Amino acid sequence: MDAFEKKDPRLKIKAVVFDFDGTLAVLNIDFSLMRERIFGLMKGYGISPETIQEKYLLEITDEVYQALRVKNPSAAGKFYQESHAILHEVEMGAAEEGRLIPGTGATLKKLRGKGVKIGIITRNCEDAVRKVFPSINDFCDVFVSRNSVKKVKPHPDHLIYALKRLKTSGEDAVMVGDHIIDVQAGRRVGMKTIGVLTGGTKKEEFERAGADYILRDASEICKLLEG
Ligand SMILES: [Mg+2]
Numbered sequence: 652m653d654a655f656e657k658k659d660p661r662l663k664i665k666a667v668v669f670d671f672d673g674t675l676a677v678l679n680i681d682f683s684l685m686r687e688r689i690f691g692l693m694k695g696y697g698i699s700p701e702t703i704q705e706k707y708l709l710e711i712t713d714e715v716y717q718a719l720r721v722k723n724p725s726a727a728g729k730f731y732q733e734s735h736a737i738l739h740e741v742e743m744g745a746a747e748e749g750r751l752i753p754g755t756g757a758t759l760k761k762l763r764g765k766g767v768k769i770g771i772i773t774r775n776c777e778d779a780v781r782k783v784f785p786s787i788n789d790f791c792d793v794f795v796s797r798n799s800v801k802k803v804k805p806h807p808d809h810l811i812y813a814l815k816r817l818k819t820s821g822e823d824a825v826m827v828g829d830h831i832i833d834v835q836a837g838r839r840v841g842m843k844t845i846g847v848l849t850g851g852t853k854k855e856e857f858e859r860a861g862a863d864y865i866l867r868d869a870s871e872i873c874k875l876l877e878g
Contacts, residue, residue, distance in 0.1 A: 707774075
């Protein structure tokens with residue numbers, strides 16, 4: 652077993668919250684194209700990329716929106732719409748080619764069969780996820796895309812909202828994801844965290860981020876719960 656176990660050898664939880672892209676599905680979103688297009692748009696609105704503090708695109712569009720709002724509220728609204736149209740377009744393009752990671756449906760079913768509640772949260776848009784996984788509602792108790800919350804992970808609000816809907820506390824739940832954002836978000840609300848190696852993140856990066864377990868893929872969580 653490849654599980655990296657730092658604390659409890661067995662995981663006792665009532666709910667599992669999964670990330671989507673890279674964790675349950677393969678979705679090759681072209682983030683550099685997205686970035687290039689958003690930065691191009693930003694420059695057209697007189698905002699210089701050098702002034703940007705945020706690291707990730709969704710937060711960057713919020714930052715630019717706030718900066719523009721002070722001077723010109725209508726330009727701010729227009730920028731927000733146009734930038735989100737770019738994000739949506741690139742995400743939908745990736746969703747066309749996207750597919751679930753083999754075993755995803757079986758894993759979710761198995762967990763629910765054990766009485767474990769399932770949440771799925773994502774920074775992706777709702778349309779793109781539903782394109783790849785049309786029957787998502789049949790496999791989870793709550794699905795929270797970025798369209799359902801104001802602040803997305805790693806901001807804790809995204810998980811707080813999902814846990815509330817699952818009627819579960821952070822201590823009784825585990826967050827599973829392929830990015831350190833997922834580990835950061837989970838830790839912020841007191842969840843156990845699992846990093847999976849089906850995205851681009853390496854084992855060492857998850858260790859540095861403080862993940863409780865590192866698994867090859869999401870299906871291995873069943874073994875972890877069985878102990
Ligand atoms: Mg991911």
